Amino acid sequence: MKAHWPVVAIVGVGMIGGSVGKALRSRRLAAKVVGVGRSEKSLAAAKQIGCVTDTSTDLAAAAAADLVIVAAGVGAIPGLLDAIDGVVRPGTLVTDAGSTKTSIVAGWEKGRRSRRGRFVGSHPIAGSHRRGPAAADADLFAGRVTVVTPAKATPEADAAAIGDFWSALGSTVFMMPPKEHDRILAATSHAPHVIAAAVAAATPAAALTFTAGGWRDTTRIAAGDPDLWADILLDNAGGVGDAMKRFAATVEKLLAAIERGDRRRLVEILSRAKDTRDALGS
Numbered sequence: 001m002k003a004h005w006p007v008v009a010i011v012g013v014g015m016i017g018g019s020v021g022k023a024l025r026s027r028r029l030a031a032k033v034v035g036v037g038r039s040e041k042s043l044a045a046a047k048q049i050g051c052v053t054d055t056s057t058d059l060a061a062a063a064a065a066d067l068v069i070v071a072a073g074v075g076a077i078p079g080l081l082d083a084i085d086g087v088v089r090p091g092t093l094v095t096d097a098g099s100t101k102t103s104i105v106a107g108w109e110k111g112r113r114s115r116r117g118r119f120v121g122s123h124p125i126a127g128s129h130r131r132g133p134a135a136a137d138a139d140l141f142a143g144r145v146t147v148v149t150p151a152k153a154t155p156e157a158d159a160a161a162i163g164d165f166w167s168a169l170g171s172t173v174f175m176m177p178p179k180e181h182d183r184i185l186a187a188t189s190h191a192p193h194v195i196a197a198a199v200a201a202a203t204p205a206a207a208l209t210f211t212a213g214g215w216r217d218t219t220r221i222a223a224g225d226p227d228l229w230a231d232i233l234l235d236n237a238g239g240v241g242d243a244m245k246r247f248a249a250t251v252e253k254l255l256a257a258i259e260r261g262d263r264r265r266l267v268e269i270l271s272r273a274k275d276t277r278d279a280l281g282s
Contacts, residue, residue: 004168009034009065011080013046013055016097016127017071018136021051023169026138036061046133063087067165068117070096075231078107085117094119095162099185100235101149101178109151120162121149121178123185124171131225142170147185149178186239191247193229194240196222 010017013035024030035052037043043055062068062084070080077098094117098104105121126144146166150159163173200222257265
């Protein structure tokens with residue numbers, strides 16, 4: 001199969017970046033996959049397990065790329081995009097995999113007139129609390145959703161090209177403005193992380209012996225990287241705040257029903273929650 005992208009550079013070869021590399025290689029979509037990162041040890045591990053074909057600790061390695069994917073924490077992405085834009089060839093496609101989009105896209109757009117690259121934001125809604133290239137999975141994006149978030153000034157062809165990239169990795173692609181992405185993900189990802197962390201933090205250590213599947217399922221995502229998640233929550237503070245207010249209002253209704261001994265109202269709220277969860281399937 002002819003490579004869709006002769007050279008792809010992945011900046012940040014952790015679980016997401018490593019999965020992108022593995023997917024590209026397993027599907028034969030790139031002739032060369034260059035992993036760029038800070039740790040030579042981690043890059044060597046990524047190459048050994050097949051995430052990338054080449055490695056470098058120098059961002060200048062992105063100069064040869066036809067497509068660059070930035071798979072770093074949201075706090076680091078804006079600076080990396082600026083640095084990458086200084087080394088890529090004019091017209092090079094660039095995207096990211098950050099969990100928030102508004103500030104990242106806005107930061108790029110401020111300098112659009114002088115940019116060398118063609119950036120389109122994106123967010124593959126896939127992954128886990130695991131970290132590093134050892135957690136990479138070539139099928140991570142298959143059957144999952146990726147949101148592509150063009151700005152108003154983004155050429156349609158650029159957005160379509162980035163959408164095609166994620167589609168080629170197996171994703172179902174949705175296009176939406178960055179602000180809409182952040183509003184939706186606040187409800188489906190960011191606020192749930194806060195809630196999971198709150199459940200875990202509020203559980204007495206002496207009670208942990210008695211936890212079962214329900215507690216573990218509810219708190220699984222609380223095992224995510226605290227530094228990474230702090231950046232996500234602060235970058236989408238408004239959306240997270242709105243989502244948490246809706247959550248708090250529902251908790252108040254549940255508490256009121258419990259305190260009043262109102263079984264009918266309690267069953268009504270629990271049933272609505274069950275219907276919502278059941279609608280997603282397993």
